[in-house]
Amino acid sequence: MKKYAVVLCVFALVAGTAFAGGSQEIVDDGGLHGSLTVATNASSPTFEAVEHIIDLFMEENPGVEVEYTSYGSDYENLMKARMAANDLPDVFATHGWAVNRYAEYLRPLNDLSFASRLSPSIVDTVTTDNGDIVAMPITSEQSGIIYNKTILEQAGWDEVPATLEEFYQCCEDVKALGVIPVYITGKDTRIQANMMDIMAVAMLITSNDAGDNAERLYDGTFDWSKWYPVSSFITDLVENGYTNVDATTADPIYTSEKLAFGEVMFNFNNQAMITDAWTLNPDADLSMMPVPGYKEGDSQIWIGGERECYGIWKDSPNMELAIALMEFMARPENVEYVCNAAGMPSGFSDVSPDLKLAEEYEKYSDLKIYPYFDREWLPSGMWATMRTIGGALTAGEMSVEESCSTMEDSYLSLMAQQ
Template identity: 35%
Template sequence: MNKKIMLLTAAVFLTMILSACGNNSSSEANGKVTLTLFSTMSNSGERKAFEEVIREFEKEHQQIRIDANFPGNSYEDMIRVKMGANDMPDLFDTHGWAKLRYSEYVADLKEMDWVKQLDPSLDQILKDQDGKVYAYPLNQAKDGLSFNANLLKEYGIEVPRTLDELKSALLTVKEKSKGDVVPLWIPGGDNSNIAQVFDELATPLLITDQKHQYGKELENGSFDWSLYTPLAQFMKDLKDQDLLNKDVLTAKLSQAPELMAQNKIAFTFVGGSLGPEATELNSSIKVGTMPVPAIHKGDEQSWIGGERFTVAAWKGSKHLKEAKQFIDFLAKPENAKKIAEGTSSETALKQVKAKNYYSTFYDQYEQVKIEPYFDRKYLPSGMWAVMATTGQELLAGSITPEQLSKKMEEEYKRLKKQ
């Protein structure tokens, strides 16, 4: 190899290294700025609304381009790598961990105009005692169960209010459909959807009932994990009695709209755009939503929620000004409304009212209290993955309910020390 070629090769190699180590955002030769954005949105219907607003922003701000990424199940792993390298995306979703996990990476948004309109119920999640605002919430979650309203009417099933009533409803679906309808459908091909079920039901089991409140014990590390076993036993019983889909360990989230449209699902913990997508496939379908059922006698139902999707700005971004411009654009009333309706959720801004597919049901249950996600408030970071894998193992029959609780205890103690 001659000397000129060697020098050229070395220069190219050095350029590649410097490019790899640089900020995720970039300034192009023509003066345009590209902002990288990472989101946990995994549903195509939800992404559609968000991407439409992104395109409108790019039309209005022609010198700024948004490089939107939706890595799905890989999101947390990718972000952890970027956190370790201190090379975060310009804009990213804090997915419930704005303060606990991302606090040192996010820019303070408290001076932005939309903050005055933020729903106070989100203050404990997105603000600290000094008033710092960690992220902009694209919408608010009210998680519970979705159900096929037509099938429940056909089978004479009242919308369940308690876990016992839910179990009875599932048995009725199995009997009256002669096995043609899945009583409770879980897309466990991604085990985070199994974790979702455990996370939602842990709240009525361990938090909301006055005689069964263990929040302090969970927070200080003294919780008796045998109290978690009834939840694992409930899920095992559902599997043993064929009240779950037979492919619970392989079913994909993307299958939900079509199966609901075909009247193959009675209940599911899948929410979001499931209703509108299923109805688009079959106009006669009506998907309802309900709060999480109460477990203990005398307790009330509850929504599980907080912010669903957010956009935070990386404080180390070279284009923080442009990143905040994008967040301001998202917070315009017409855009906040479009995203909330596109994700079948409520807005996080007091002045903006969204009319979405589930509005009738949200109005019906407007007095029901919203409880924060169990893992986000009471468990150390990393426990979501533990709930996912232990739940998967339970449904696969490789561990018992008691063993599940023991594994949860071991990982809880280990992660709490970190």
């Protein structure tokens, strides 16, 4: 008998584990019941803001348990493993890759009530070629280069540099003040990849002599020797002494502190970094400037796209709950709450948060917003290559020519996967 009891216990345990979680049922009270998993890579303060909204959702729907987790920097790897296993969280953040990476796994949201409220400037970045809106951008991004207004004035500049030449001149003037012109934190090479990602748009896409680069990048016939100026941007900064001495190894955890206390002039990050710096020093005279034009006569640009953005796994067993949560998050007051906390513009046309940088954005409102270079013009996976060459270029471990051929090799093999 004992044996059967043990077998029964084991069976009960296994069955219990297998059926636990994820169950959803509608009971007589008409409310929603069940549990839901939501995953993101967001960090503070965006994470706390979304968590607050999810808590409100659970208050309104006492029968629903939402497990909201941030995997931080492991997020992408973890999501890739989960995509391979076709086992994804019910709702998850798409961090700029809704269309090019996650679309295959996302439920189209066109039929949900908030779809028509998404901002026209952002909706295309989350819409596939066949018109499916696959994700909901709560916050959006309008980034360029973070700078310190006081230091700019001290260096004798009334306006932010409008061309690359002016940018280098400004770095020279700032350096003369004894301030680090550009702060690079190469411990995490995302910073260098981000710098190239932004500058590549200005140099290869929006510059007056960009020619047919964009088409050639799409169809795989791009001449990669044209990447030269993008890589040179990093080496020029390092060789001219416009960066911190430890650009190769500095830890990004110090960035907000350096910005907050005026130790550095420029940093290539989004608005969230400024918000972070203001928590350390509310008086820090920080702002965001548009990306300078590549050559004389080229227009300055903004880089943007969706930021905190969620989609629903198309095979989610808790579809009804997932839709209810998304509709709840899309309520104007909730969107506004997250945008204000993160200090980011909203992805909805009917929500305009109270941003500290509103004046700057207003001043340059006639400038166009372009997507990040790798999200639009490169196959998924090139980000890692840009990180590798960015780190190597900063350390002087790779020549600019080598970086061009590394980009080409990686581009060709990733294009072949498509």
